[in-house]
Amino acid sequence: MRKIREVLRLKLELNLSDRLVGQSVQLARSTVQDYVARANQAGLNWPLPPELDDVQLEALLFRTHEQAAVSAAHQPDWAVLDRELRRKGVTRQLLWEEYRRQHPDGWQYATFNENYRKWKATTGLSMRQTHRAGEKLFVDYAGLTLPVTDPRSGDVLAGQVFVATLGASDYTYAEVTRSQGLHDWIESHIRALSFFGGVPEIIVPDNLKAGVTHASRYEPELNRTYQEFAQHYDVAVIPARVRKPKDKALVEVHVQIVERRILAPLRDRVFFSLPEANEAVRELLEALNRQPFQKRPGSRRSEFEALDQPVLRPLPAQPFEVAEWKHTTVGLDYHVVVQGHAYSVPHQYAKTRVDIRLTARLVEIYRSGQRIAVHHRVPGTLTRQQTTMPDHMPAHHRHYREVGPEQLTQQAQQVGEATAALVRAIFDGNQHPEQKKRVVTGLLRLHREYGERLEAACRRALALQAHSLQSVKSILKHRLDEAELPGNSIELPVAQHSNLRGPGYFAEIDEPGAERTLN
Numbered sequence: 001m002r003k004i005r006e007v008l009r010l011k012l013e014l015n016l017s018d019r020l021v022g023q024s025v026q027l028a029r030s031t032v033q034d035y036v037a038r039a040n041q042a043g044l045n046w047p048l049p050p051e052l053d054d055v056q057l058e059a060l061l062f063r064t065h066e067q068a069a070v071s072a073a074h075q076p077d078w079a080v081l082d083r084e085l086r087r088k089g090v091t092r093q094l095l096w097e098e099y100r101r102q103h104p105d106g107w108q109y110a111t112f113n114e115n116y117r118k119w120k121a122t123t124g125l126s127m128r129q130t131h132r133a134g135e136k137l138f139v140d141y142a143g144l145t146l147p148v149t150d151p152r153s154g155d156v157l158a159g160q161v162f163v164a165t166l167g168a169s170d171y172t173y174a175e176v177t178r179s180q181g182l183h184d185w186i187e188s189h190i191r192a193l194s195f196f197g198g199v200p201e202i203i204v205p206d207n208l209k210a211g212v213t214h215a216s217r218y219e220p221e222l223n224r225t226y227q228e229f230a231q232h233y234d235v236a237v238i239p240a241r242v243r244k245p246k247d248k249a250l251v252e253v254h255v256q257i258v259e260r261r262i263l264a265p266l267r268d269r270v271f272f273s274l275p276e277a278n279e280a281v282r283e284l285l286e287a288l289n290r291q292p293f294q295k296r297p298g299s300r301r302s303e304f305e306a307l308d309q310p311v312l313r314p315l316p317a318q319p320f321e322v323a324e325w326k327h328t329t330v331g332l333d334y335h336v337v338v339q340g341h342a343y344s345v346p347h348q349y350a351k352t353r354v355d356i357r358l359t360a361r362l363v364e365i366y367r368s369g370q371r372i373a374v375h376h377r378v379p380g381t382l383t384r385q386q387t388t389m390p391d392h393m394p395a396h397h398r399h400y401r402e403v404g405p406e407q408l409t410q411q412a413q414q415v416g417e418a419t420a421a422l423v424r425a426i427f428d429g430n431q432h433p434e435q436k437k438r439v440v441t442g443l444l445r446l447h448r449e450y451g452e453r454l455e456a457a458c459r460r461a462l463a464l465q466a467h468s469l470q471s472v473k474s475i476l477k478h479r480l481d482e483a484e485l486p487g488n489s490i491e492l493p494v495a496q497h498s499n500l501r502g503p504g505y506f507a508e509i510d511e512p513g514a515e516r517t518l519n
Contacts, residue, residue, distance in 0.1 A: 012046035043108020078119040086168040131167030134311035137200040151272045162188040165254040171304035176277045198312025232320040326356040342386035345373045416455030425467045
């Protein structure tokens with residue numbers, strides 16, 4: 001016993017290596033390890049209790065078969081304790097204290113832990129993967145796909161299989177999606193949380209590009225839409241570390257289970273739509289979750305009902321609406337273009353960088369994190385058009401937009417009857433209404449420069465049936481206002497008046513409304 005006490009002193013108090021302890025007491029290293037293991041199993045620490053004599057020490061370290069039988073009778077139900085350990089706030093220390101209250105002569109804490117570790121090893125699970133109820137949801141895509149055939153074209157889509165598993169109960173969700181893109185990725189999360197009927201504390205994804213834009217060991221950068229999803233459901237997203245498969249070992253195992261128990265049985269079936277494929281997956285998934293465990297009591301379904309379901313936080317009133325973010329620069333016309341359609345922003349943001357948030361219904365425009373404009377989204381088929389809010393326009397642009405044909409005709413009437421008549425003729429033309437308004441606005445601006453001469457030029461343009469801004473400018477440029485006197489004649493080249501009658505044609509005007517051909 002003296003050597004045993006010395007081994008325990010050197011090892012437990014001085015923390016020497018097994019080799020050095022063996023050299024000191026002239027024992028083999030394996031013997032030293034055996035003594036120390038027995039002491040740990042008996043729950044002994046250094047210094048030993050002074051009342052512990054050699055006989056008692058030997059009894060503790062080298063129990064008889066009768067003592068072992070008594071200890072076995074006090075062995076707890078490890079499966080029950082393991083389930084309790086996954087509840088919030090429950091620790092092995094608490095479970096051991098409860099065990100000792102039932103069995104005062106039962107194991108010491110160290111022996112209790114050692115036996116629990118041995119039992120856990122027999123279940124095929126790692127101690128490091130014990131998860132608290134409602135804490136973590138692991139998500140990933142399976143390596144295998146489920147083919148879906150288009151009945152019209154015959155094209156085959158490699159359906160991607162999304163898998164989500166709760167850490168405490170192993171309760172599993174799976175579905176088939178068109179791709180691993182951002183929209184499908186987020187929609188799969190939304191349906192998974194709806195399937196579980198609640199929200200965990202943490203979601204652990206792989207470093208998929210749809211969810212993580214920059215992988216980092218300490219501070220991964222989430223996709224902005226994924227981050228919005230996490231905020232909507234008030235859940236933390238902690239991606240697995242790069243090249244650390246143990247961070248998501250649980251979902252890796254269940255991906256393999258889904259491949260073997262769901263995808264493999266469906267390998268010879270032909271599906272013609274995603275809903276049809278998902279219906280078949282749901283049937284096998286239900287069977288998987290209800291199948292009893294091989295090495296412990298219960299099933300995934302029963303464990304979920306006992307552990308995760310009671311502590312999952314409730315779902316929000318409205319599900320998350322998937323949005324896509326884009327970056328662009330506002331044009332000089334204070335509009336941004338989304339799928340060919342232009343949407344206005346306040347004019348002071350022209351030529352600045354903005355973020356665009358796209359949902360199925362809305363187009364939201366942000367600058368420095370603040371929303372500066374929102375529009376109802378126009379269907380993608382209605383392109384090459386624009387949606388402009390009057391409040392976004394400068395004052396002079398807004399005034400120009402609000403002025404219609406009636407107001408412009410009244411302004412022309414103030415210049416003169418000929419000007420008003422020419423304006424009415426322009427509005428009666430075949431041009432686009434916006435283009436007509438631009439022409440009339442340009443025509444009225446000439447009054448600032450030419451004054452009363454504009455009325456004479458408009459009279460001459462009416463006589464020539466030249467209802468264009470360029471015609472009036474040409475008349476004013478050539479100072480033809482004197483031609484309005486009776487008997488005066490004027491020649492205009494065809495190049496400036498496309499409504500005349502062909503090459504070499506000139507008109508001589510004797511009076512308004514009369515013309516004759518010159519050879």
